[in-house]
Amino acid sequence: MTYDTVIIGAGMSGLAAGIRLAHFDSRVLIVEKHFREGGLNSYYTAGGYPLDTGLHAMTNYAPNGPKSAPLKKLLRSLRLRLSDFDLTPQTTSKIVFPFATLTFSNDLDLLKQEVTQNFPNQADNFVKLIKVVNEYDFGDLASGRKSARKIVSEIITDPDLLEMILLPVLYYGSAEEDDIDFWQFCIMFQSLFLEGLARPPGGVRVILSTLLKRLEDAGGELRFGAQVTRIEETDGKVTAVILKDGERIECGSVLSSAGRIETTELTDTKPPDDSARAGQLSFVESINILDRPAKELGEDSTLIFYCNSEKIRYRKPEEPVDLDSGVICFPGNFDYTDSYNGPEMVRVTHMADYDYWFGIEGLQYMKAKADWRLRSLETIANVTSDFRDHIKFSDIFTPDTVRRYTGHINGAVYGSPDKLKRGVTNLRKLYICGSDQGYLGIVGAMLSGVIMANVIMKEKD
């Protein structure tokens, strides 16, 4: 069978692209090397608990935002409604540094008040930053990389407030050390602070099952256990993909969510001008099931972004894990209207050194995971409650887990620091979507899938 488009990967971007292409009556096939959808944002069961691999919160909530808001636009493109994702808003979250704490919610006024209270001489500057982001031309894909740290520091002139604003933005999307492209900063600032956070009580399964059902209804196909090992080309144009078992699937175009460098490695003639660097930034995350709600143990925040130093160290650490900063997430602390039936837990994320975690195995790997999880819980007890006596089950993933399950080089969660914003490669009819296009998070990944589906239809012969 010949397909119009083969999509590599059934993560958020691949699934959204598949739905969109199927809406255009395109014959589309998604091939996923694993036996489950979701990619970086998937799910599993351990210790009898339904667990998510990634999801802290979905960004871009904005239920009362304009029709042009990213999530609303995305849902229209996928012919879905906001209610299909069953989203519940966050309560409040915090950014904690030694010199100040800022609380924020989905109501921007709270963050404005907090900035005014903690940094009175920055109140006007913060309003100016909001205006700059609101007026930013997100469609300007031609401009090159600009340092957000530099541009934002010209608006927010207090270096402490600058660090506080950058911490969540970097943790939730930056593929570069200590900085982020200003275009991506604006996307992330808008997604996190202007539009807000939400989560389905049932976790990422709700989002994924909705996407799978939509794909099936629209006539798109999906095959699991189908790893692409080569993208075949003739006269500089894609003609087929070859699977690990040797099967050849003919197609008019290929859209890959495997990553920019990872995809180049599947081609015969490596495009000469593709000099993208491999990403280096990865995380460990522990999932700790609690014997009671976190609220009963003194913590009612949804998310806490903390940094124990005055300045963030957002880079590949010299130690296996950098406990100096992190993200602490309480999925049970969203503003659920009905009682929450999911497992009560605390998830803790820190930067980690891929080389260390890739280089150890067996008992040493197990022991390192257990040691670093305990050290992490001890560290965060100074930022939130001490949960150590209330954990009935735990699991931890490392940069090596990310590499094994997604194929991303170095377990780099946000891919290469060199983004291919237009998603078009040097090989005709080979396109890229997902993190390496530069769109961030779940909503960003799905949007990038939709955008690239539109490009493919426009460029169809």
Ligand SMILES: Cc1cc2nc3c(=O)[nH]c(=O)nc-3n(C[C@H](O)[C@H](O)[C@H](O)COP(=O)(O)OP(=O)(O)OC[C@H]3O[C@@H](n4cnc5c(N)ncnc54)[C@H](O)[C@@H]3O)c2cc1C
């Ligand atoms: C720990 C963690 C927490 C996160 N938390 C959040 C959050 O709370 N909110 C949020 O918005 N975002 C979050 N993210 C980010 C979000 O998960 C990603 O941005 C998004 O899911 C990326 O989707 P994608 O489709 O671009 O790529 P991926 O999810 O990486 O999907 C790529 C898919 O391609 C498949 N594949 C790769 N190579 C091949 C091949 N050769 N053949 C066949 N298939 C192949 C992979 O198996 C994978 O399924 C988190 C990420 C992580 C790791």
